[in-house]
Amino acid sequence: MTVSLEGITKSFLGVPVLRGVDLELRAGEVHALVGGNGAGKSTLLKVLAGVHRPDSGRIVVGDKEKTFAAPRDAQAAGIAIIHQEFNLLENRTVAENVFLGREPVRRGQVDRRAMRAETAKLLDWLGEDGIDPAVEVARLSVARKQVVEIVKALSTEATVLAMDEPTAALADHEVELLYDLVRRLRERGIAILYVSHRMREVFDLSQRITVLKDGAFVVCSATEDLTSDQLVRHMVGRPLDALYPERPAEVGEVRLSLRGAGNARVRDLSFDIRAGEIVGLAGLQGSGRSAIARAIWGVEPFTTGVMELDGAPVRVTRPRAAVRKGIGYVTEDRKGEGLALRQSVRDNALLVRRAALRGAVSRRSGDLAALLKSVAVVSRGQHQEVRYLSGGNQQKVVLGKWLAVRPRVLIVDEPTRGIDVGAKQAVYRLLRDLAADGVAILMISSELPELIGMSDRILVMHDGAIAGELPAGASEEAVMGLATGHAIGDVA
Amino acid sequence: MRWRPRLAEGTAPVLVVLALLLVALAFAGSAYSEPAGYLALLKRAAPLVILAIGQYFVIVSGGFDLSVGSLVTAEVVIAARLIDGDDANTAWVIALLLGFGILVGLVNGLITTRLLVPSFIVTLGMLLVLDGAVFLWSGGAPRGALSPSFRVFGRGGVDVPVLGQVPWSVIILLVVLIAAVLFMRGGTGRTLVAVGDNENAVRLAGGRVEALRLLAFVLSGVLAALAAILLAGFAGVSAQVGQGLEFRAITAVVLGGVLLGGGRGSVVAAAAGALSLEALFSLLNLLGVPAALESAVQGVIIIAAVAYANLGGRLRLRKPSPSVP
Numbered sequence: 001m002t003v004s005l006e007g008i009t010k011s012f013l014g015v016p017v018l019r020g021v022d023l024e025l026r027a028g029e030v031h032a033l034v035g036g037n038g039a040g041k042s043t044l045l046k047v048l049a050g051v052h053r054p055d056s057g058r059i060v061v062g063d064k065e066k067t068f069a070a071p072r073d074a075q076a077a078g079i080a081i082i083h084q085e086f087n088l089l090e091n092r093t094v095a096e097n098v099f100l101g102r103e104p105v106r107r108g109q110v111d112r113r114a115m116r117a118e119t120a121k122l123l124d125w126l127g128e129d130g131i132d133p134a135v136e137v138a139r140l141s142v143a144r145k146q147v148v149e150i151v152k153a154l155s156t157e158a159t160v161l162a163m164d165e166p167t168a169a170l171a172d173h174e175v176e177l178l179y180d181l182v183r184r185l186r187e188r189g190i191a192i193l194y195v196s197h198r199m200r201e202v203f204d205l206s207q208r209i210t211v212l213k214d215g216a217f218v219v220c221s222a223t224e225d226l227t228s229d230q231l232v233r234h235m236v237g238r239p240l241d242a243l244y245p246e247r248p249a250e251v252g253e254v255r256l257s258l259r260g261a262g263n264a265r266v267r268d269l270s271f272d273i274r275a276g277e278i279v280g281l282a283g284l285q286g287s288g289r290s291a292i293a294r295a296i297w298g299v300e301p302f303t304t305g306v307m308e309l310d311g312a313p314v315r316v317t318r319p320r321a322a323v324r325k326g327i328g329y330v331t332e333d334r335k336g337e338g339l340a341l342r343q344s345v346r347d348n349a350l351l352v353r354r355a356a357l358r359g360a361v362s363r364r365s366g367d368l369a370a371l372l373k374s375v376a377v378v379s380r381g382q383h384q385e386v387r388y389l390s391g392g393n394q395q396k397v398v399l400g401k402w403l404a405v406r407p408r409v410l411i412v413d414e415p416t417r418g419i420d421v422g423a424k425q426a427v428y429r430l431l432r433d434l435a436a437d438g439v440a441i442l443m444i445s446s447e448l449p450e451l452i453g454m455s456d457r458i459l460v461m462h463d464g465a466i467a468g469e470l471p472a473g474a475s476e477e478a479v480m481g482l483a484t485g486h487a488i489g490d491v492a
Numbered sequence: 493m494r495w496r497p498r499l500a501e502g503t504a505p506v507l508v509v510l511a512l513l514l515v516a517l518a519f520a521g522s523a524y525s526e527p528a529g530y531l532a533l534l535k536r537a538a539p540l541v542i543l544a545i546g547q548y549f550v551i552v553s554g555g556f557d558l559s560v561g562s563l564v565t566a567e568v569v570i571a572a573r574l575i576d577g578d579d580a581n582t583a584w585v586i587a588l589l590l591g592f593g594i595l596v597g598l599v600n601g602l603i604t605t606r607l608l609v610p611s612f613i614v615t616l617g618m619l620l621v622l623d624g625a626v627f628l629w630s631g632g633a634p635r636g637a638l639s640p641s642f643r644v645f646g647r648g649g650v651d652v653p654v655l656g657q658v659p660w661s662v663i664i665l666l667v668v669l670i671a672a673v674l675f676m677r678g679g680t681g682r683t684l685v686a687v688g689d690n691e692n693a694v695r696l697a698g699g700r701v702e703a704l705r706l707l708a709f710v711l712s713g714v715l716a717a718l719a720a721i722l723l724a725g726f727a728g729v730s731a732q733v734g735q736g737l738e739f740r741a742i743t744a745v746v747l748g749g750v751l752l753g754g755g756r757g758s759v760v761a762a763a764a765g766a767l768s769l770e771a772l773f774s775l776l777n778l779l780g781v782p783a784a785l786e787s788a789v790q791g792v793i794i795i796a797a798v799a800y801a802n803l804g805g806r807l808r809l810r811k812p813s814p815s816v817p
Contacts, residue, residue: 299696323698337696340689342755347682354679355686356698401697 001062002026003079003160003191008047008057017043018054021217023210025160025191030182032206032223033195036235036420040215041195045162048193049081050074079160080153084168084418085335086145090138095119097137098152122151126181141285143174150181161185162193167201168418171285171446172480179205197420199228200449211235235421243425244453245432247472251276251456254311255440256296256327256409261305265291266464269305273409273440278431280455281444282479287461289444290332293411296442297329298322310408323356328407330398332414332444338398339386345372346382349400357405368404375400376426392423399430410434413444428454448476503761505800506748510764513771520778527655531662537770538661539564539719539726543737544744544766545672545759546715549708551745554688554754555604555611557709559618560716560741563596564734566622567720569634572729577637586642590717596622597713601706611709619738626731634729646725661722668715672759684708688754736787743794744769752798769793 003025010018018040025031035041046052047059050068059066061077068074088097095115096103104111104118119133128147137145146166153161163182167175182205186192196202202209202223209226211218211234218234252275261269266288273279283289295302298316306313309325316322322329331337339348349368368382375396379389386397395415402410412431416424431454435441445451451458458470460482467482514530523529543560550557567589574588575581600618604611649659675681684704686694691701723733748765750757772793773786 297696319696320698320700329696331696336690337692340686340693340755342689342751343682343686347686350679351683351686351694351699352697355683355694355700 001078001159001191002060003048003077004058004060005044005048005054006058006060008044008054008059010043010047010052010054017215018047019216020057021212021215022220023048023193024220025193027159027191028186028189029208030186030192030194030206032202032209033193033212034197034202034209034231034235035212035218036422039212039235039420041212042164043215044212045081045164045193045195048074048079048162050079075156075158077160078158079162080156080158082146082149082153082161082163082166084165086149088137088145088148091136093134093136094123094131094140094148094151095133097148098122098133098155100152102156118155119151122154123147126151126154126184142169143171143177143285146170146178147181158190160191160193162195164195165197165418166194167196167198172448173284173484175201197418197424198447199231199421202231203228232421243421243428244450245429247456248276248436252438255309256442257306257308257311258296258302259306259308261295261302261307263291263295263300263303265300266295266461267304268465271459271466271469273442275408275438275440276435277456278435278441278443278454280451280458281442281461282448282451282458283461283467283483285446287483288464289461290413291464292461293329293413293442293444296322296409296411297327320356323352323405326406326408328352328402328405328410330395330402330410330412330415332417334391334394334398334417338401339394341387342385344383345377345379345386345389345397348386348397349382349404352401353404371400371404372397375403375430390419390423392419392426395419395423395427396430399427403434407439409440409442411442411444414446415443416445416447416450424450448479452476452479503749503758506761506764506768509747510768510771513768513775517771517775517778520775531655531658533771533774534662534665534767535659535726536774537767538659538665539723540737540740540744540770541665541763541766542668542715542719542722543741544748544762545668546712546719547738547741547745548672548748548750548757548759548762549684549711550611551742551750551752552688552754552757552759553684553705553708554691555705555708556615556742557600557712558612558615558738558742559596559600559622560712560719561734561737561739562619562622562626563593563713563716564720564723564737565731566626566734567592567717568724568729568733569626569630569731571642571721571724572634572636572638573630575636575639575642577639579639579641582639582641586721589721590714593713593715593717593720594710595713596716597710598706600713601709604709605702605705615738630731632731634731636729638724638729642721643725646722646727648725661726664718664722668718669760669763672763676759680704680707685755685757688751689756739794740769740790741766743790743797746794746797746801749797749801751801 005021005023008018008021021044023044033041043052047054050071050073059068066077089100098119099115104114116133123129123131123133126147131144131147137148166178170178182192194206206223208220209223209231210220213235254272255275256273258269258271269292281289281292291300294300296307298318298321301317308314314325316325335341346368349372377393377396377400379393386394415427431441443451443454452474456472458474458479460467460470460479462483470478517524546560547557571585571589574585596618600615603609603614645660649657652658683694683699687701687704695701727733744766745762746752747768748757748761750762776789777783
């Protein structure tokens with residue numbers, strides 16, 4: 001079945017967000033939708049999902065024109081959306097989530113057995129039989145939660161699946177699994193709308209690409225007729241400079257040093273990070289990458305070994321202690337841990353300064369304006385609530401929050417998750433500038449090209465320990481080899 | 493891009509409501525044709541406004557304080573008994589009353605933050621404990637009496653040119669309000685609001701979430717004590733003096749557009765909410781509506797204010813995130 005959106009326009013309070021967008025989704029085809037933040041992708045998705053009614057334009061399903069007054073109309077037309085943030089009840093089982101609100105009933109009772117059997121069947125079909133339908137969602141990894149979301153959509157007999165940044169939360173090996181999954185869905189005749197910032201995925205998976213910019217339709221082309229340079233030019237309207245900034249010629253003194261450090265999740269960690277250096281930390285999800293960050297940071301402190309800061313041993317058992325010793329941490333969970341979304345840009349940018357270092361620094365607002373400018377936050381002013389900002393700008397606020405306290409060591413966990421290519425470049429440059437100022441940076445990322453492009457050295461985690469160290473510019477294969485434990489690295 | 497005055501989100505409606513009520517009062521009663529009428533209104537409202545300011549700290553940081561009504565009653569009963577009509581006792585009893593307010597706030601806050609009992613339950617328990625203790629201690633009829641020097645805070649005033657006699661309670665209210673505004677503009681105040689919004693973010697920013705929560709309860713407790721001192725002077729001693737004040741204070745805060753659950757709202761708006769509530773009751777009184785309807789009116793207001801806040805929030809969410817390239 002074909003679903004087409006024709007000439008869709010939508011304004012909010014007089015601000016046009018979509019200006020005449022066309023999109024055609026065909027059965028058995030993966031159609032990529034790309035564009036920078038604010039290009040109108042989310043709004044278009046919401047029109048497709050029946051959340052927003054377009055001001056003008058037509059939605060045609062099959063050969064009938066439809067009006068989606070509410071999400072259930074879109075659902076009835078066979079359209080399902082897999083959102084970037086999952087809509088799952090953490091304390092219910094997989095099967096209960098899949099059938100939420102549509103539980104099969106037998107003799108007046110919810111038929112759990114049927115629910116589980118049906119869920120198991122769908123999981124099996126997806127090749128995900130490792131997931132137990134009776135297990136609570138809270139106990140699943142992010143990747144598996146996503147599978148549950150997809151199963152939930154399939155169980156409503158969806159024929160059109162719109163996926164919003166489906167790999168944003170996944171580790172690299174999980175991305176491969178998602179690829180397989182998407183291909184299988186396509187082979188079964190499902191029409192897929194694939195919204196992504198990641199060039200590689202778009203080229204690997206899609207048959208056609210639609211580009212939006214500032215709410216306007218730019219181009220729709222067969223994937224094979226586009227090069228990635230052309231695509232980027234369509235998205236930003238200009239060619240990108242080199243995405244990753246130059247590496248410095250030399251680095252400074254050792255800032256952070258671990259010797260045999262470990263806790264329940266990671267063990268035997270010994271490495272140094274020098275001033276001016278960006279050290280990449282690679283590894284599959286669950287390998288202990290983030291656990292290292294959280295241990296250094298005092299959320300789950302090290303229980304063995306020694307941690308030294310500028311040559312002096314330190315014990316960090318709380319985030320507060322870490323902050324006061326000059327360690328910053330940009331969390332991977334921007335909305336859950338990084339920002340207070342209802343507070344203003346200003347209040348968020350000053351959060352660390354106020355919360356941890358009260359009185360230790362001056363509080364002139366001129367400083368703040370300079371700071372926000374240096375991280376290139378685009379907002380309607382310091383008093384706008386951060387929830388109204390795009391993901392890229394939110395991330396810049398998070399970085400600004402740490403810049404405001406001039407950390408000596410900065411740990412960044414998935415710093416470019418869910419932000420567009422322009423904002424990514426800004427974040428890269430910012431990190432490099434910080435390093436040039438003498439900050440020691442530990443960068444965690446699931447995006448290997450980014451990690452390889454940014455890092456001066458790469459530490460690869462496997463199963464709670466460091467499997468090896470690779471020099472700048474190592475190949476993705478070398479990193480994956482160490483991360484999956486299949487190869488012995490040339491440990492430096 | 494429209495220019496917008498710098499008001500915390502959700503503040504504007506209550507200011508409009510308050511202005512309308514004040515104008516309506518001028519039309520409804522001759523007493524409000526001159527400043528003295530409004531000063532009397534402020535004087536009547538002062539205890540509630542102070543309670544609402546205290547309640548604001550707790551609500552904006554994500555909690556509730558249901559114990560303040562009973563605390564007011566307890567404070568008044570204690571004051572009458574200990575002062576026993578003797579001016580010599582006024583000073584130390586006031587100090588003791590404020591101390592007792594801090595103590596109750598500490599207990600509320602410590603149980604909430606250390607034992608992880610939801611503040612709704614902790615302060616509900618505290619309400620019952622204080623109620624029972626007062627009843628046990630006073631046998632239902634408070635003994636003793638307040639001294640004239642104690643009552644002066646609730647009913648006396650100082651002569652000021654132009655305005656005539658300005659009640660002490662109005663002056664105290666202004667001092668409290670200005671202090672609260674300055675506090676909320678400072679780093680600690682902003683962080684307190686952030687705690688109500690996302691305590692994880694504050695904790696990971698190195699903030700002391702528990703200490704801030706505790707501080708909110710202590711402020712609520714000490715301001716309740718202050719409100720009790722004014723109220724006792726104004727209304728005299730009874731075992732029912734604080735009854736229902738906790739809900740009235742919560743209504744006031746909600747009317748001020750402060751988000752239940754925390755994270756948004758201004759202290760000025762909360763104070764304006766309390767003043768609006770008092771002005772509304774005065775207006776209804778002037779219009780001959782029976783006082784018995786007050787609690788019903790209050791019930792409607794609290795439901796309507798929360799509904800408005802939630803619907804308003806949803807409407808606001810439909811605004812586009814400004815298209816930023």
